[in-house]
Amino acid sequence: MIDPRTRRTLLLAAGSAAALLLLAAILGDPLAAQQAAEQASRDYRNFPVVGSREAVWVAAEVHLMFAAFVLGVPMFAVVVEAIGIFTKDERYDRLAKEFVRLLLIAYSATAIWGAVLLFLLTTLYPRFWSHLATIFEVSMWIYVGLFFVESFTLYLYYYGWDRWKKGNAKYGHLVLGILLNVWGTAVMFIADSWLSYMMSPPAGVTADPSPGMVQLWSAIANATWMPINIHRIIANVVFGGSVAGAYAALRFLNAKTDEERAHYDWMGYIGNFIAISALLILPFAGYWLGREIYAYNQSMGITMMGGFMSWLWIIQAFLIGVLFLAANYYLWIGLGRIPGGERFVPYTKWMLLVLVLGVIVWATPHTMIANRDELAQMGGMHHPFLGVLGVMSAKNTAVNLMILTTFLSFLMYRRANKSPVVPWAKTGTLVQGTIMAVAAAIVIFYGVYGYFVSAIVRIGFSVYQVGAVLVTIIAVTVIDVMMAKGAQSRGEIRWGQMPPRSQYALFVLVVTFTWLMGLMGFARSGIRQHWHVWEVMRDTSPGAATPALGHAATVISTCVLIFLGLIAFIFWVGGLVEKPAPVPHAAPKLAPDAGTRGLAAASGD
């Protein structure tokens, strides 16, 4: 677990501490030596084998993965339930209940890992925990209270599902689902205040604050609190959708009947739709968070983007590239089960080309830190070739074109088995195509123009590029919904008739999402470097150095393995307790946009 460099650092630190103690004793001040040793043991304790840092790291990360899952799933479960109520289609209600069943047992695991994290922090980092508790004690009590309320709301929501199924009681049940989300979001906001405080404490805080010295609200509403809250809400939906999709994929692959296979094919599609839809807006929340970090402390921002973590963003670009490719691949295969989908298949190879080129550009390094020899080898600050592709102008262009391409895949999927009957259908399609072409032109124009202006002007161009893409997504979707009114079907969708390889794409998605979550957690936490609380409370433990990406990757993979292993076990146990009712032959009759109509504000055709 510990790489040689870290081991050397640990040994050096331990050796230095021992030498200092010995020196103090020799110099005739045994009392000082004893006091130093006592102080060190009061501040930090060691966790066997892996060390304190790794122990807390794993506990925090696995807890966060479970927490993201149990916070994300209720968000779309309640929306799916609402669609079931308002469309009077019971399939949605069954699906919503199945989503909630996934999180019921995962909820206990979240609490268990939260307790593990708490005990590790209080026993291994007592001074740091005391610091947090001094400032946040009131919010910690509220957190516990809300957690209690949230748990019982979940029990009522799930176990009351069949009892409150009809009439006004069903609306009451829906309100329970909404309340579950309110409590869960509040719990997350409180926990976010603690971790964001560690990154961006308000001015005037000291390492040893006395009770009441720091105003609780100023510590909670710190500079990065709200950006992290928003980023996490969206990311939780992405994560919940991908885990639910993987669950459906596993059930699909092990299905014994066509009905079962059809149901889990549909469920997997919806999980993927939810995950990718939320993923498309996640970068904007990430951009806001990054901007706030820079505004709070520029050197922290530079450490994050251009310091020892600069390679991390190349890995991130690669992982997001994998996500885009896997999600689109799943959709393209899905066209094969939709009558009429075959007319779009020839376009997919060109879309694949755009995605691959986009990933290559996005993952191109630019201003990596180099020593004198490396600079001499490159012949300058930047690699003569990579310097051109690695700049933000090229990367923003690549990302926005990838988003547009993915949106086009969804659009093709939606329209695959429809023949619009509105008289303006041809014009509508033409307008849609024009809007997309104009958006792509705007993205490319500002991407090229960015090379000829100063950095401060170039940064502003990203707003135009993102704006063009967002407006396109909204406008084209609205037109599509209107065009689909009363559309003729080209044939029933053949739910369940997907090749097994399509389901493995869903596993690629869940593993990559989870790994990416661990990586971003490392980035957020790692930019504090050797500070428990940035520039307020120094980390003086043997594990204070922030490890390199290789070591971090090993820990992240361990966390992902633990999480996925446990969630697979939990789902299996859940399956023993209650088997979901097999879905009658209704699922294959669903349209390609079934399950997403309400989510995408589509028509009720």
Added chain:
Amino acid sequence: MTNLKVVALVIGLLAFYTLIANAIPQVQSEVPQELSFTGSVSAEELVAAGDQLYQGAGGCTACHGLGTRAPNLLADEAGTGLIGARCANRVAGEDCKKYLHESMINPAAFVVAGYQPIMPDLRRTLSDQQIWALVAYLQSQGGEVTVTGADLATAPPAGGSGGAAPAAGGGALAGGSTDPNELIAAAGCTACHKLGDQGNAIGPPLDGLGARRNAESIRRKILNPRSDTTRGFEAMAMIMPPTFGQQFNAAQLEALVQFLASRR
């Protein structure tokens, strides 16, 4: 068999991602090593310690290693040589040692033309000895090292104590004076703010401040520089030190607030 395939895919992907992350250059963020030099420390020892800090835990290369965010100190600049050769000619009346040291503890004082004032006050993260070691290392890049053990014993001019933030101790500034002009000079306000014919336009001007903010707002801004940032100066908000609350005593703070509020 299906489940085994899924497990193999998951483990294979995890191994793949881990391998990629291990294949790229491995950079660890080190903790700045505490220094305990005595007055007899040699120039070589200081340079060696400074080298280690500059390339590692000091985090200097994040900006100075590229030449885009900040000048590359280890590369020639328009024929003026490396930083050790060009530092003495940067500011009239400032020798190399003084210029470099001042740049680290009061970074807004000398911002090189064409760059943003993004450098943090190094006293927030490094000790005095570590800062002097950095000065010695930079001097050694094309110049003569003049930092000695005597410098290490000298207290920095703006109240830096090393280690964490600049020293607390309200009233230490300007010898306890409540003269606003002395306070402004001692706190270095004009390094970023224009006042009369003095100062720089990095932050909003202090002239006319009373017309834009009331006394309460000015007081809050001094104590918490990130509050109510003036439009157009958001990116500069982090530069103003958040430590004036500890450096001024109450009488000094009030004297300064009233003085600034009267500048209409």
